[in-house]
Amino acid sequence: MNKVSILPAPAVAGPRPVRKTSTLGWLAFAALLFLVPLVFPGYRTFQFTGVLTYAIAALGLNLITGYVGQVSLGHNMFFALGAYTAILTHTLLGVNPPLSVCIAALVCFGAGYLAGFPAKRLRGLYLALITLILAVSVVPLVKHFKSYTGGAAGLTFDKPEPPAWFTLGQDAWLYYFVLLFAIVIFWAVRNFVAGSTGRALAGIREGELAASSMGVDVNHLKVVVFGTGSMLGGVGGALAAYTIGFIGPDSFTLMLSIGFLASIVVGGLGTISGAVVAGLFLQFVPSYASDISQAFAGAVYGGILIVCMFLMPRGITGSLIKLLDARREASKHPSNQGVPVSSRPNP
Template identity: 45%
Template sequence: MSESTQVTSRAGAPPRGQAQAPGRRVRRQWIVAGVLLAAAIYAPFQLVPFHVFQLTMVLVYAVALLGLNVLVGHAGQISLGHGAFFAAGAYAAAIMMFHWELPYLATLPVAAAVAFLLGLVLGVPAMRLRGLYLALVTLAIAIFLVPLLKRFEEVTGGSMGLSLAKPAPPAWSGLAEDQWLYFLALAVAVAAFLLAAGLLRSRVGRALHAVRDNEIAAEVMGVRLSYYKTLAFAWSAMFAGVAGCVYTWVIGFVSPDSFPVTLSITLLAGIVVGGLGSLSGPVLGALFVMFVPSLSQDINEAAPGVIFGLLIIAVMYVAPTGLAGLAGRAANSLKKTLRKG
């Protein structure tokens, strides 16, 4: 090869460090994910049943927030009615288990499909509305959900709700009930995060990002706004429905009062605090949703809502991009310190 050819090929190729950086980043992410998964598998054997239950609920909320992250963090739409999709999945599973006595695993795909279709229908307003107008429409969905569930008493159990038997661990597993429910939630959460990661790296994910960043530019590039906005609602609802289904397995009881309007607001606060547009954001947000309200109750039983609101303000002041962004900045600072040392 001539010298000029070598120079040309070198000029056309990226520097070696830049070419390897994405590969190293991906390997690092997989290593971190593997360590976290190993810790998650190890945890239920070292904790008391109540703490195992708390971690199980963190996984449930993480799946719900994963769907909300797709809608808000990646598609740029807002929803104050995500609790309605969560409730749809929970009641779909409960009704099938209570009235039809279906196996609990069979309820998962049906709950996902019900929530997905509901998201498609309710995603229609997203085609024409945005911002506060869209937020009001989704809030209305959460508001009329509770009286609607109470109205069809023969199916939903009305105000009394439906009591269900929790999934029993197989004899071969050697697990206690709380451990078995934890591993069911962990398996669903891992599958949901892998699905979301694949979705966001695909053509659909790139289209959602284009819609989020600039709708006019996205439309000029050939992105169908109405199609992808509706699809974002449907995918978001599906993840919430899956979370609601697992919630039914874990709690063994559903009632209209389990899904108040404040649930939707809390979920939105959770994903904003956790970090929009980040795969770690739903997990951090789920930890916030699970533990901060109870912490607020312990600090002041008379006004836990005030303490909860103040804690949200404090977190957002310290971490404007969410806890995921704060963790990323802390990791970068640690790397710079180690390199200097």
């Protein structure tokens, strides 16, 4: 018997059930994404490609932090590892871009899986401090291996060219290239967290001892999720490198990890759609903050974060989900409208 499957659903606040309307909504959203290069100019298409790469990486961190409750500050390490692995296998070994991204995914999963072993016994600030070591070591390591990474100057390379039959230009081609990976990854993660696995992850997040007593292999699942989240961070980094055509150590500083963590909190911890909001946040908010005030860009950025968390403490998608659930419950039980939740009879 699968040990994970015996965790009862009511024990923890598990994942939301997959509804037909939710599936149709995701399909409609994917269809809209295919229209982006046809509606927006090249630069905007380039920006939305960046949104997708950040969303993939943010989804990985959301698995680690939002679903399991492990606070990781080392996501920039795997973002950088994926970028350099993909580009070096492409430029030095002649591997085509899709295969190089897959190789980067495997390398990052292995690195994340190994990093997950010490992380499985740590929580909270202790885990944050351990992963902080990974975060601050990225830039020195990149500069040290300058014969491969280009050191502080970074690496410049040619972006993948579209085939002859594709007439929408290079930006559109890269957008569809990244979009294909994003659709597959979001679909796979959505299935991964659904059902008994999602309840097990929620059980670990809410109480490891209780989840373990219900038969969940806590340590194994934490290591696997840490490896999977790191893999998605690496895939996002690899795709971002191909999108930009340049990688350098200044692109993978500690601020990138802090940005990832802040974005998934704003987007909504423990939600798949929250990663999409996180991608939008990482792509547009820092640049708009700089446009408002170049000298106080950090203060503007922090102010936006404070406003978002004050108005929507569950994150944007988390607050929307709560509102929709409340309206759905009100429509099912109209007699409860206007009655405080604490005074309503238990169903």
